[in-house]
Amino acid sequence: xxxxxxxxxxxxxxxxxxxxxxxxxxxxxxxxxxxxxxxxxxxxxxxxxxxxxxxxxxxxxxxxxxxxxxxxxxxxxxxxxxxxxxxxxxxxxxxxxxxxxxxxxxxxxxxxxxxxxxxxxxxxxxxxxxxxxxxxxxxxxxxxxxxxxxxxxxxxxxxxxxxxxxxxxxxxxxxxxxxxxxxxxxxxxxxxxxxxxxxxxxxxxxxxxxxxxxxxxxxxxxxxxxxxxxxxxxxxxxxxxxxxxxxxxxxxxxxxxxxxxxxxxxxxxxxxxxxxxxxxxxxxxxxxxxxxxxxxxxxxxxxxxxxxxxxxxxxxxxxxxxxxxxxxxxxxxxxxxxxxxxxxxxxxxxxxxxxxxxxxxxxxxxxxxxxxxxxx
Numbered sequence: 001x002x003x004x005x006x007x008x009x010x011x012x013x014x015x016x017x018x019x020x021x022x023x024x025x026x027x028x029x030x031x032x033x034x035x036x037x038x039x040x041x042x043x044x045x046x047x048x049x050x051x052x053x054x055x056x057x058x059x060x061x062x063x064x065x066x067x068x069x070x071x072x073x074x075x076x077x078x079x080x081x082x083x084x085x086x087x088x089x090x091x092x093x094x095x096x097x098x099x100x101x102x103x104x105x106x107x108x109x110x111x112x113x114x115x116x117x118x119x120x121x122x123x124x125x126x127x128x129x130x131x132x133x134x135x136x137x138x139x140x141x142x143x144x145x146x147x148x149x150x151x152x153x154x155x156x157x158x159x160x161x162x163x164x165x166x167x168x169x170x171x172x173x174x175x176x177x178x179x180x181x182x183x184x185x186x187x188x189x190x191x192x193x194x195x196x197x198x199x200x201x202x203x204x205x206x207x208x209x210x211x212x213x214x215x216x217x218x219x220x221x222x223x224x225x226x227x228x229x230x231x232x233x234x235x236x237x238x239x240x241x242x243x244x245x246x247x248x249x250x251x252x253x254x255x256x257x258x259x260x261x262x263x264x265x266x267x268x269x270x271x272x273x274x275x276x277x278x279x280x281x282x283x284x285x286x287x288x289x290x291x292x293x294x295x296x297x298x299x300x301x302x303x304x305x306x307x308x309x310x311x312x313x314x315x316x317x318x319x320x321x322x323x324x325x326x327x328x329x330x331x332x333x334x335x336x337x338x339x340x341x342x343x344x345x346x347x348x349x350x351x352x353x354x355x356x357x358x359x360x361x362x363x364x365x366x367x368x369x370x371x372x373x374x375x376x
Contacts, residue, residue, distance in 0.1 A: 004136060004376070005034040005111040009129055011120035011144075013039045014078045017220045017246050018268035019297050020143060020173070020193065021120060027365045029076035036111045037078045038103075041095075041125040042085040044151025077110055086123040087153050095125050104132040116372065119167065122146060122160035123153060130166075137375055139368075140167040141191070142177050148289035150224055168375055171368060174295035174316045189371065192316075194364035195300035195356050203272055203305040204353060208279075210341035212308075214240045216278040218271065219298055222248025225291055227312065230284035233330035235259030239337060241282075244274045275305070280340060282333060283311040299324075304356035306349045310336045323352050 006028045010021040014037060022037070029035040081103040084091035107129075117135040119126050120143065130138055140163055146156050153159070164170060164181060170188035172178040181188040215234055217226075221243060228251045235241045235257055242261045255262050266274045281302040285291045295316035302309045302324075309324040310333050311317045317326060325336045325343070336343070 003031070003033045005036070005115040006118065007036045007038060007107060007111050007115045007133060007135070008118045009038050009041070009120055009126050011040050011043065013080075017265070018271075020141070022268070023194075023196075023361055024118065024141070024365070024368070025076060026073050027361060029073050031365070031369065033075065033116075034111065035076045036107060036115075037076065038107070038129075039078065039080050040121065041081055041083040041103075041123065041129070042087075043121045043123060043146070043149055043153075045085045045087050079106065079110065081106075083125055086125045087151070092124055096128060100125065100128045100132065104129065107133060116376075119163060122156065122163040124155075124159055127159060127162060127166075130163075137169070137372065138167040139169040139171060139372065140164065141171050141173075142181055142188075143173045143294075145177065145180070145289065145293040150290075169371055171371070174293055175319065176293040176315050180293070191364060191368055192359070193295050193297045193299055194359050194361040195304045197304050197357055197360045199269075200272055200301050200304035200356075201353075203275055203278075203307070205306065208307070208344075208349065210344060212239065212279040212337050212340050214242055214277055214279050215282055215337060216242040216244065216275060216280075217282050217284065218244040218275065219283075219296070220246050220248060221250055223251065224248065225285055227284040227286045227330065228254060230282075230312075230327070230330040230333050231260075232257065233334050234282065234284075234337065237334040237338065239334075242278060244271070271301075278305075278307065280308040280310065280337060281305075282337075283309065283317075284327070284333060285312040285314060287312055287314060300356045300359045303352040306353045308336075308340050308344060308348075309352075320355075323348075323355050 008025050012019055012021050014022060025035050025037040083099045084094050086092060114134055114136040117130055117133055117138045119130060119138060119140050146152055146160060161184060164184045170181050170185045171191040172181050172188055173192050178188055178190050231241055240259050240261055242263060244263045244266060246265045263274055283296055291314060310327055311324055313326050313328045327333045327336060
């Protein structure tokens, strides 16, 4: 069977916190599809911070020549496009007239003609790239409610509508996103988060200590998404809070609080080692327009360890209430963590592990691949 090239128009950098963008790229490549991972072309204007300026400078350096950055995986090329944010009119003009044509020229050389395109941020830049690539098939893998992103283009709702109407397939990562997409695309289908089960299974402890002392959050830490009051309550109650991941905007002085143990960013391959010694996990999201529709990518990674998970009262998490503990207020996290020795059972531990096993990336990718081949 001839497998066509796949171009993934990602919403993140390759080296950013590992998400489904990178996972699907490695799975397509591993399945024999020549795959190009196109790093994010932007969603909002970068903040004038040292970290943002450093990333912009690094992008400019990486985009020299053909813009290729070879990863370790066979059949996979990472491409760093040089584009302006899809926000102001002048930026859009420079993209349309100068920058996107160069990116298209590079991608045609790397991927060849008529690729399958997997699209993420539904911006004017993404639409321009899709038009120029002349794809044989387009999949919009909807993983966020982009209308609520801080700094997103004012017409992001309009451009997402355009993408929904012109794409061949629409997959959604949560029931909330699916409900929204089906207003325009009744054929949209659910393809939620998953886990590389074998990577996280070694963290399972068949004889867990019921006393909880070290609690962990891993992921991207930012004021827009994360409830810092909940994390303060956790360390204030005497628990050690280990944080693994990248940083956005963070409360000043937060890392100086006794009990907060920030380990920095680690590779996805190195994540299980960074989680060794953790007794329970927390996902203390704020419940707002930005988070209400998400299904956190790390959910099944936490469950695969068999360890208790206390999470915000997000709609996607309520659907998993039998496998985790829900918290609405900062003190709820503390209450659950203090009482886990009475709440936890071996049956609950095994149920979490079995649910994670059923939601492996092998299962999820097969569902997606079968949907693609029905139209190819």
